[in-house]
Amino acid sequence: MEQTIYDAIVIGGGPAGLTAALYLARANNRVLVIEKETFGGQITITSDVVNYPGILKTSGKELTESMRQQAQDFGADFVLAEVQKIEDDGDFKQVKTTRGTFKCFGIVIATGAHPRKAGFIGEEEFKGHGIAYCATCDGSFFEGKEIFVVGGGYAAAEESVFLTRYAKHVTILIREDDFSCASSIASLAKNHEKITVYTNVEVLEVSGHTYLESLKYHNKKTNEVIEYHANENDTFGVFVFAGYQPNTSLVKDIVELNESGYIVTDQNQKTNKEGIYGAGDVCIKELRQVVTAVSDGAKAATSLEKYVEKMHQKTGIIPKIPQVKKEEQVTVNNDSLLDEHMLSQLQAVFSRMENPIILKLLLNESTLSNELKGYMEALALQTDKIKIAIEKTNQEIPSVNICLEDGTWSGLTFHGVPGGHEFTSFILGIYNVAGPGQKIEQTYLERIDKINKEINIKIIVSLSCTMCPELVTSAQRIASLNKQITTEVYDIQHFKQLKDQYQIMSVPCMVINDQKVVFGKKNIEQILEIIENV
Helix, strand or coil: CHHHEEEEEEECCCHHHHHHHHHHHHCCCCEEEEECCCCCHHHHHCCCECCCCCCCCECHHHHHHHHHHHHHHCCCEEEECCEEEEEEECCEEEEEECCEEEEEEEEEECCCEEECCCCCECCCCCECCCEECCHHHHHHHHCCCEEEEECCCHHHHHHHHHHCCCCCEEEEECCCCCCCCCHHHHHHHHCCCCEEEECCEEEEEEEECCCEEEEEEEECCCCCEEEEECCCCCCCEEEECCCEEECCCCCCCCCCECCCCCECCCCCCECCCCCEEECHHHECCCCCCHHHHHHHHHHHHHHHHHHHHHHHHHHCCCCCCCCCCHHHCCCCCCCCCCCHHHHHHHHHHHCCCCCCEEEEEEECCCHHHHHHHHHHHHHHCCCCCEEEEEEECCCCCCEEEEECCCCCEEEEEEECCCCCCHHHHHHHHHHHHHCCCCCCCHHHHHHHHHCCCCEEEEEEECCCCCCHHHHHHHHHHHHHCCCCEEEEEEEHHHCHHHHHHCCCCCCCEEEECCCEEEECCCCHHHHHHHHHCC
16 A cells, blocks of 8 residues: 555646655655646746856756756656646545546645736737747747737846847837836846837737737826837737736635635645645745745745654555666666656656557658657667658658557657657657557546547647647547547648748647647647537
8 A cells, every 4th residue: 555655746847846856755755746747847948047046057947957856866756747636535635637646645736827918909819820928939930020028027028138039129018117027137128239118008909810910008107009010911929928827726725825826825835734735936925936936845845744754653654665676777878869867758658658669750861850760769779669660751851650560650740850848748649659658537538539520630839849748748649549530740940831821920839620720738628629619
């Protein structure tokens, strides 16, 4: 029984959650970190972190990967899954996810927050066609164009400077008298030659036909309404950085929240529910920075340690931490295309694969084909359950089809090279085809089985997009379970024709049967709702 129980489960793999896992694991607790999207959280899209004590300069991705590695080295387990429900069974808590149900004594909620919409007319209508929320993901769509940034916080200031890499000019529209972030960050935007800042203004409306054509905003001091119109046959971008909403829907009926939806905790990060703690941006706090998230994670963990010890004494159950045998550890070839972290992921997935698969590569004479071939051959070296088949093609961009052992196409294809944030989703696609695949609710299985029409799903992604993998993984899982459904993933860097055809100005973009176009990350249930109504 002890082997199936965790001392603590951390929900959320950002700085707060990773720090909590590190502290708990170092205290010899059995810990599981469950992350829905990308380990590292939102800070992974920040290229320059210069205000973390002791680190002169690093990227958000590098910083949080070090945190994850530290926690793993002390014995923490990690799983990519969506938590669907938390149940309290007295001494134990059940965490139900898309990858199964896990049992534990205590929980740390570190689910962070997501971008808030500004609420102006046309915002929802033009999402993906000019309205965007991620500079890293979507900035390149506006090369040489005017960009407006809505917001006056840290993200607005920092991302505006980032957007100058692409934009002809950036105009920041702030509702208040000034930026609300540190003056050192604000000054970078204020003093940038390609940025203009307007304060005391509020966006009223955006409009257009296919793309954005006009923007209307109101100066609250002069009461003037200003209109911006794009040049004929041109467009512009509006990036919204209007703050964040806490991701607390999971616990809204379990722990106390304030009027804005943030978790109420005491000074030790305890909630009003015994054994449940909060950490990071999901909690009430004045300063939302990596350093405060790390502090919250450490406090939550040390407080939870005491609770776990009491539960050990009460139940007599002390979960055992599995010991990894030396011969099971991954040996890294320094000349390999796959680093240690990738290899550890692969080992965990490939060891559970039930059936062999074939990766059918459609290659031409391009450098990109050589890159794809190198990565796929490196994967095949890690397991005898993957074989490589190569076909010459006249298509401009190479692709890889995931096929069954007999060579039959599974319905899953990646066009380009599945690197960046799509590496993991590609591996999960292989796992889902080979079986047993990611666990999925019975109700979803029944709905997938009932689909008796041909459905082609095209997903257009950017390899730097942190919001794309969830949509890719969910759509691939559906396709792996129904022969009439196919999911093809396209790296937009190499498919300008798709960008033009479907008028894409944001990723991820999902196209159903070349007709219905939707934007933004989606889970299995949301995709099924769309498919069922096509």
